[in-house]
Amino acid sequence: MKTRRITLETHLHKIAEYDETVKNLESVFNIQKQKVIRYIGSVVTSFPTYSTHDAVHSMNIISAIEKILGQKTIKKMSGIDTFLILMCAYMHDTGMLYSDEEVKQLWETEGFQDFLTSARKREDEVGRAARKIDKAEKGEGCSVLEVRRSVAVILMEYFRPRHGQRIKHVTDARTSEFGSLLSIDDSFLPDRIIHNIYRISMAHNWSFEDILKEMPLADSFGVEEFHPRMVAYLIRMGDLCDMDNNRFNGVGIKVFGNLGEENLAHYFKHKSVETLHISSDGIVVVANVCYDMIQRECEENWLKHMEKAERDSALKNIFQNTVKEHINWKSWLEQEVTAGKMHSMELFPEKKFISVPELKYKILIDGEESESTHKNLKFLFSSEKAFKLIEDISIYQNNKLIFVRELIQNALDATKMQLYRTLSAYGFQFNEKTSPFDVERAYPNIFEEHAIMIHTDYSRETGKVYFSIRDKGIGISMDEFKRNILTTGRSWPERKEYQDEIKRMPEWLRPTGAFGIGLHTVFSVTDSLTIRTKSDSENKANEMTLYSGKKGGYAFCKKTNQTLQRGSEFSFSFLLTEELKEWVTGSNGGKLFLENVNDGIQKEIKKIMETWCVTPMVSIYADQDYGIPAFSQSTWYNELSRTEKENQLIDQSVESERYHFAFTDDYRSIMVWDREKDCALSFGMESMEGNNVCYKGIRLTERMESGKCSDSLYLNQMDVLDGAGNDWVDAARMKLSLAARRKLESVVEEATAFAKRIYVFMLDEFYQDNDIRNLTNDIDAMANRIYQKKEISLKEIWTEGCELKKKYWGVPEWWNHKMLTRKILPYFLIVKMLDKSIKLWDPESGMEEVQHIFCLADQLIKRWKMDWNGMHGESFQQSYFDQQMRTLLWHFLQIAGIGFSYVAFEKVNFDDNEKNTLFEYKNLITQKSFQFYQKAFPFCSQWKFTKDMYQCVEESAISGLIRWRPEFRNRVPDFIRWKYCLPNSALDKVFVEWRAEHCFSNVKPLEIFLRFSGIPEIVLDIPGENCPIGEKEKKVWRKFCTESYLNWKLFYRIRPLSEVAKDMLNKETIVLRRPFTTYISELFPVFHRMSLVSMDERRMEFSIHNSNTHGVQIDSQTKKRIFKEFWKEVERSHDPKGYVAMIGMEEYPMLGIENAEEQYHAQIGMLAKYPEIPLWDYGAGIKAFMDQFIGCPIDEKSQEIIDRIINSEGGKAVIHYIAVYRKKTGDDVKEEKIETQYREFLKDLIYCWADGRCTFG
Structure with missing residues (x-):
């Protein structure tokens, strides 16, 4: 006879037959079971698109247990x-x-409204529903049926994730309307x-750890023990095992309308189960997710309304x-x-002999096993690198589309790997x-052939932006996907399969670093990312879909028959x-409906590319x-790719072991490649604002200035292509x-010095060129005729100008003489x-002479003006x-005006009445x-x-008075600086931009004569910090001084300037006299990079030296x-952190600390570098300390003051600081000696303070 199967209910009933307590328990259960069966079926009305959570579900759980x-x-x-x-x-x-009633009360609460606000930002069905509700509440037109749904x-x-914790609330008559219907008989x-x-x-929604933490292993009721942990665990296992095909309620779905995409995934999850065998030995699940089956059913039913x-x-x-x-x-299930x-x-009592079954869960895709189903493929975030990213990730918050930069960086890395393979294959x-x-010259199109493509498209119907980026890199194999892509933060050198290859690559071509960390920025705007890729290591292409951490970090991958190129x-x-839409289109006064959103998106993408991706490989x-x-083709460095420009001055070339260089056509910029450091630098004679440092083509939020050795060259762009990302x-x-x-x-300092020297070499060649010499002589001869022949x-x-043009530039047959742009050269020569x-x-000969x-x-x-009026089609506007x-x-x-100042000065009788004299001078000048x-x-x-420009003469002449009578320097507006007069001619000031683009010649030096306007800046910058001055520098300097207004007799009558200009390059120490220092330092900016070595107020002079x-x-x-x-200055100190500096003096040689930065010194009237003596406290602290000694006999108190300063915390610190500094600079002096000299310094300083504040013993 067949043995009857025992169920939990029959087992309970059997025990109840002989145990009165259990019989009462059975009665409670039977009553509660009937209540739940009757009312739990109503869940389908509240959750129509979810799998069923009715009595059948409960029975299935019990059956599985x-x-x-x-x-x-x-x-x-x-x-x-x-x-x-x-x-x-x-x-x-x-x-x-x-x-x-519960919903009505809930809807107005702050917590629920926050939930709605957050939901509106989602892209799924919940997000769409939240936005429709928002529109309906604003009266923006939404159908009643749509609102209901x-x-x-x-x-x-809202209720699904909270249903576990709501059980007690729902079944309690005191707190819920359902309480009287579902409360447990007590x-x-x-x-x-x-x-x-x-x-x-409730524990079926808890973590496993919470079960162990919150529930006891055993408890008792009557004469029996019960085991809450065991029961909770079995309920959880039974719940997970209820996954058969019939979990959805078809009627409920029809009443609601349809299933959304998210619910259909759950629906087909159950539909795809082919095997579900549960026993005490094991749980076996086989699911076959078949695309054809899903497609057929969706087209016939769920999605038939879609295009x-x-x-x-x-x-x-x-x-x-x-x-x-x-x-x-x-x-x-595996975790459980x-x-x-x-x-x-910790779960089961030993006497129960319960064993957890083995799990075999196989997932087939279209009848076959897939890489995606072997393991739970998810992102594994490198915690060490994650923490670094988290520290810096706040920078992303200001740019909502920063993912563009990160995806480009990843594409560049893969492309650089492929570039190396391609070039190696070419030999x-x-x-x-x-x-x-070198690569660009050998294979001119190679970098273009590996271009990266970005595409964006906006759909008004869905409100979504579709973004894609395509590269021609090495692609991603399935193995690499699992090893490297899913483990974010693993750098290229850490990938064993690439280590040997990367070691053979030049530094500048090596990939940047980690893949995947930046990839997570994509998930700031979306929940999923699809990768279609083809690697040479596999015959078929792969398609992978990555989901954000909010979606479990799941990765789906499969082979595809789609034909794809490598990459x-x-x-x-x-x-x-709406926030993003306004951000990419601009508010337009609230008229967003007038804006083309797709254009706005594309414009913003391009803006990000321009901002961040400056010089991609x-x-x-x-x-x-x-x-x-x-x-290699960017405007910052493209000249370095031209063979005819590399290492070329004008016609001569200069080789350097470390650097390659190239000038732009107008010679106002120089591009430098540092072969030793794998860095590219672009210097110009005009400064450009903004960040100027890139790491492997991607701009950083950094700015570097050119080296201190130059004031004429500005670092406008720098690319670091060396080393791994983590190093930089x-x-x-x-x-x-x-x-x-x-x-x-x-690196910048050394490159600046090199670039500056190359400019000097170029000018040396320019000045020695025969054409330039002959042209200069011809111009000089004509200048003499003009001066002599009134x-x-x-x-x-x-x-004469036309003859010179013909002689040196020639006249091509195609030259249209009627065009002003063709006639402009004689104008330049005449200027x-x-x-x-x-x-x-x-000037002594009077203004009539000139x-x-x-x-x-x-x-x-x-x-010139008449010529322009008679021309048409000119290349410059009026x-x-x-x-x-x-x-x-x-x-x-x-x-x-400068000449006028001299002439007028000679006619004014300067007396002691400065006011009258100045008034007389100004009236005469005006x-x-x-x-x-x-x-x-x-x-x-x-x-x-130009009719009002007579004032230029007046202003120049009045300002010139300062040069003759220094006492007026604070009373005369300083409208000009002498440096305005230093250029070789007005030619250096006019049509600079136009000449750079339109002036050409078959003879390079003549082309430079027309196009290059930076000679004064370069020459005046020759004496510089850490820049040795050779014979070339001296030759160029002397030639310039002869050609420029520095050689004008009027300027030579001003002694300080003439003395400085004449022998500047032949002296280590330069003596300057006040009050001319302001002008001289502006003429020769190198001075403020030199060190102050002496000051003598009695003679109104000071000296500067080229070393510290x-x-x-x-x-x-x-002193x-x-x-x-x-x-x-101390007396005026109120800021507790305000420091008052003290200049270092030769009298206290141990105490002076060199200052690397130049500082303005009021007494000498210019910037200069000078040492400082470090002090023991801030200004306000020194003042407070010294105030207590006001009125005291200084001879008696000076030693006490000095001792208290030396023995104070600040005094000890400053002595130690000087000693450490001395040791670093190779001068190991004992602290005792430093203290002795510091005491001498304090004694002199305190005696100066005592004058007028204290009595002298």
Whole structure:
């Protein structure tokens, strides 16, 4: 006879037959079971799109538990354990019930409104529902049916994760409308048993650790023991095992309307189960996720209302999410089984002999096993690198599309790996000196052939942006995907399969670093990312989908029959929220509906590319019509790729072991490649604002200045292509590390010195060129004729200018003489002639001596203006032309004003009444300036654009008074600086931009003569910090001094300037006299980089030297005044952290600390470097300390003051600091000796303070 199967219910009933207590428990269960069966079915009305949570679900849980326990174990179960299993199986989902009244109260709470606000930002069905509700509440038109459905979706999302903790609330008559219907009969049960029922039911939502922590292993009821942990664990296992095909309620779905994509994944998860066998030995699950089955059912039912493109996208998501749900379910079962085995002694009483079954869970995709299903493929985040990223990730918050930068960086790394393989296959031989420019010259299109493509598209229908980036890199094999991509933060050198290859690569071509950390920025806007990729190591392409941490960090991967070229494409979509939409389009006064959102997105993508991806190794294109050129073709470094420009001065070449260089066509910029450091630097004669440092093509939030050895060259761009990312930048790849910055400062300093020297070499070749020499001689000869021949006409000069043009530049047949741009060269030559003729003028001979030259300048401007008016199709606009004429006139008027200042000075009788004298001088200048302008510049004085410029003469002349009478320096507006007069001619000031683009010659030096306007800046920068001065530098300097206004007789009458200019390069120590230092330091900026070595107020002079010193040589009078100025500054100190500096003096050689930075020194009137004596306290602290000694006899108190300072915490610290500094600089002096000298310094300083404040013994 067949043995009847024992169930938990029959087992409870059998025990109840002979145990009165258990009989009462059975009665409670039967009543509660009927209540739950009757009412739990209503859950389908609240959760119509979820799998069923009704009585059948409870029965399935009980059935699964019975199979896990087995017949023998069931027979050994106590009555109370059996009762608890049955009760909790029926009770565990009662928390899913909610009433209308509860929803009404909930809706207005702050917590629920926060939930709605957060939900609106989501891209899934919940997000769409939340946005529809928001529109409906604002009255923006949304159908009633859509609102009804949306409310249901929102409530399901809100209550589902909270249903476990709601069980007690729902079944308590005091707190819930359902309480009277579902409350547990407590006429027999103690409160603690009911409390255990609640907690066990709730535990199906707890973590396993919480079960062990919050529940006891055993408790007792009557004569029996019960085991809350065991019961809770069995309920959890039974719940997970209820995964058969019939879990969804078809009627409920039809009433609601349809299933969304997220719910369909759960639906097909259950539909795809082919085997579900549960026993005490094992649990076997086989699921076959078949795309054809999902497609067929969706097209016939769930998605039949969709357009094909939308349906295909939805099908892909449903298919992948179904696999994902199986993997999640498998993972949960694995975790539960593993935990049960590891903690069996903490879950089950020994006498029960319960064993946790083995789990075999197989997931098939279209009938076959897949890599995606072997393991739970998820992102594994390298914690060490994660922490670094978290520290820096806040920088991302200001840019909502920062993922563009990160995806480009990843694409560049993969592409660089492939570039190396391609070049190696071509037979290109790499060595330690190979540069990107060598590769560009050998294979001109190679970087373009590996270009990266970005595409964006916005859909108004879905409100989503579709983004993709495609590279031609090495691709991603399935093995690499698992080893390297899923473990984010693993750098390229850490990947064993690439280590040998990367070691052979030049530093500049090696990939940046970690893959995947930046990839997580994608998940700031989307929940999933698809990668389509083809690697040479595999025959088929792969398709991978990564999900964000919010979606479990799941990774789906499969082989695809789609034909793909080698490389990878990353694609995803993200919801364009109103906030993002406004950000990318601009507010437009609230008229966002007028903006083209797709254009706005593309514009923002391009903006990010321009901001961050400055010099990528390969070209990058966005939507086909926009691109960023490759590193070797970028405007910053492209000249280095031109063979004819590399290492070329003008016609000569200069070789360097360490550097390669190339000038731009206008010679105002120089590009340098540091072969030793794998760095590229671009210097220019104009400074550009903003961050200028890139690491392997990606801009950092860093700015570096050019080296201290130059004031004329500005570092406008720098690319570091050396080393691994971790050696240079932070985890977010936004900033340099402190050590890296210090290293780069040295690299920049050395490169600046090199670039500066190359400029000097270029000028040396320029000055020695035969054409330039001959042209200069011809211009000089014509200048002499102009100066000597007062009646010479502009026509005669014009003819000479045209002859010079023909002689040196030739006249091509195609040259259109009627075009102003073709006639402009004679104008340039005439400007040069007029400038040189003025330099022959001795101001002592009076203004009449050169008035005809200024008249010729006026006629020249008039003719130039008439020529422009008669031309059409010119390459410059009238406004630009007019401004150039104004600049040209301004130059000549400045020169006239300087001469005027001398002439007027001779006519004014300066007496002791400064006010009257200055007034007399200014009146004379104002009167004469206007008369001179009217007479010498008849055209310009009437032309509306220049008629007011007579004031330039006046201002220049008044300012010139300072040079003759220093006592007026604080009373005369300083409208000009002498440096305005230093350029070779006005030619250096006019049409600079135009000449750089339009002036060419077959003879390079002649081209430089026309195009290069930076000679003065370069020459005046020759004497510089850490820049040795050789014969070339001296030759260029002397030549310039001869050619420029420095050689003008008027300037040579000013002694300080003439002495300095004449022998500057032949002296180590330069003596300057006040008050001319302000002008001299502006003429020769090198001075403020030199060190102050002596000061002598009695002689009104000081000396500077090209090397540092421990102390400045100061006479006693100057020393006393410095000390007094120090105490005045201390007296004014109120800031507790305000430091008052003290200049280092030769009298105290041990105490001076060299200062690397130049500082302004009021007494000498310029910036300079000088040592400082460190002090024991801030200014306010010194003042407070010394105030207590006011009125005391200083002879008695001075020693006490000194002792207290020396023995104070600050005194000890400063002595130790000086000793450490001395040791670092190779001067190991004992602290005792330093203290002795510091005492001498304090004694002198305190005696100066005592004068007027204390009595002297």
